[in-house]
Amino acid sequence: MAGGTFKLSQPKVRPGVYANLKNGRQPTASGSARGTASIPLIGYDWGPRGKWIIISADSPDGHVAELGRSIYDETNSSMIMLQLLLLNAATVYVYIPDGGAAAKKTITVGSGSLTVTAKYKGTLGNTVKIVSVANPVDGFDVSVVINGSEVELFEGIKTMDELRGVSEYVDFSGTGDMAAFASATLEGGTDTVDGSGNSGISDFLDKSEKVRFNCMCFPSTESSLQTALLTKIKYIRESIGWKCQAVAPNFAADYEGIINLVNSFLYGDRSLTTAEACAWLAGATAGADYVTSLTYAQVTNATSVVGEMNNEASIAAIEAGQTFFSVDDEGNVILEYDINSKVHIDSETPQDIKKNRPLRVYDSFENDCLITFRPGKFDNDEDGWAVVEGLGRSMLQNYSDDGALTNVVLDEDFLVDTGRSVGDSMYLNIGLQAVDSAEKFYISIVAR
Known part of the structure; x- marks a missing residue:
């Protein structure tokens, strides 16, 4: 009698019993944890040049020798930015651009x-x-x-x-x-060599391609460096496929991957520059999950806003894709509106992409796909398609259960395009409707 294994796509010719032995534990979808931020310490006065220092919120002062001081040094701008990042980020990748000389x-x-x-x-x-x-x-x-x-x-x-x-x-x-x-x-130590600053930042941006960060703090107002930042974030998001964002001061990028911060706050007794305040927003954005909005998020240890806006200025700023700090009714310093710098949206782009909570849903799902569907892991046939669809629908269910997606129809919202999936190319069609936070309340009151 004939026997052996079988494939659903290849019916057997001879009568017989054909059996497949499969793992009873089905593969599960991988998740991309958030909480990773990065920052270049531009013009910093110590530390290893051109390499990453990875700081954990569990042991923030674990790199005192490399940084030359405690991150709780309130007199140093770079250390204050690390403090602000670690208020919400779990891990911070710190990079000191090359330049200068050793004493x-x-x-x-x-x-x-x-x-x-x-x-x-x-x-x-x-x-x-x-x-x-x-x-x-x-x-x-x-x-x-x-x-x-x-x-x-x-x-x-x-x-x-x-x-x-x-x-x-x-x-x-x-x-x-x-x-x-x-x-x-000791003597003769310098921080940078004339003309070396931009190349050091270029190296930082290039090396960022290998780091799976969620949000970068880019504390520079120099236009050429901001242009380089936009180019790199677009490349990482659209060519490499890892979805991330960056916060930069006064940078009207008109791109969902860039958050344009335009004011700052008083942190303790120190009036922060907008560039320094970017660290808080980058850490908060990195640490926020896909069911969290940072609209009206309170800034820890902030006592007042530097560059506070009135109502008209606030409306104009929001329409221009600017993010800024305000003061709430109780006197707390808050982030006014969790948006990015995207202003012009075409018909092919989700209309809610300028809001960061929905964007985090889309970005997190795409990152999860990048991690789960690894090249060479699945067969490009009916069996493989079934596994991929099962994993994808499991991801959709998880997002729906978490409150990140609504109107999910599992059998319709994650499908392999079997007509186009041939050779080594598999095509997936995915439908997502992100849940946003209620941030504008319109109340009609009828007197009776």
């Missing part, structure tokens, strides 16, 4: 010399002091001081060779016996 000092030690070079480029290195004092037991105690605070102490050092590779802040080189010496300050 350095050659110190006379007894009959020899000790060369000390800052671990990273930047002017913070010019505040580094090295001190050596006699240890009461044996050898010498060598201190590394930054900005007046001791960050490292190496005790009982007898030879300069013992200092090689031990510091997170400086590199020591020298041979011979250690000796005591007065405080020596």
Whole structure:
């Protein structure tokens, strides 16, 4: 008797029993978690150039040596932006564009010399002091001081060779016996090289292609850099396929991937620039899920609005695709309206795409598709189509259950186009109707 396995698309010729053994656990759709933000620290005075520093909200001060200071340093603009990002983002990818020079000092030690070079480029290195004092037991105690605070102490050092590779802040080189010496300050550190800033930002944007971030803080008002930002965000969204956004100050991009922030707020005692305030909005946008609107979201620790608008200015700003902060009836600083910079919408584009909550539904679903439907994972035949449709309808059901989609008809809203799906190309037709938040209430009252 004939037997073996079978495919629904290939009926057998001979009589027999044909059986397929399949995994009883059906594959499940993958989800793209939100909460990842990114930022370039433009002109920063310390840290590894041209590479990512990944900061987690669970341990925000886990990179003090690389940043040169605590992120809770209220005097530094870059650290304040990291604080604002981490109010709502779970993970922040930090990038310090290349440029500048490392501070350095050659110190006379007894009959020899000790060369000390800052671990990273930047002017913070010019505040580094090295001190050596006699240890009461044996050898010498060598201190590394930054900005007046001791960050490292190496005790009982007898030879300069013992200092090689031990510091997170400086590199020591020298041979011979250690000796005591007065405080020596490094010098020559610079933050950027003339003309290098734009290339450093270009490198940041290029490397962002490999990071699955949800929202980028781009704290620059320079028009050429903002144009480069728009080009890159469009490329990531439309060519790579990963849906993300960026927040930039005073940038009328007319594109759903760019949020145009036009004012700021007083954060504690500090009046933030619009560029600095972008960090709060980028972190909040990264952390917001597809059933959350940031309209009227309260800004933690903000005390007043810088550049507050009256009613007429607010209406004009919204119509121009501008995002801004306001003060609510209780005196809280809030985000007025969760929109992006998209203004002109053609007939082929969803009319609600300028609202960020519906956009997050569309973006999240597309990102989930990117993660779930991996090339080479599914057969392009009836069996494979059934699996893909099952996964897709499971995704639709999840979104519907979460309150992100409405009017879902599972058998109609996720279909493989079987007529066009041949060879290595599979075509999917998906219908989505995003749920938005009620943000404008029209009340008719009839007196009786």
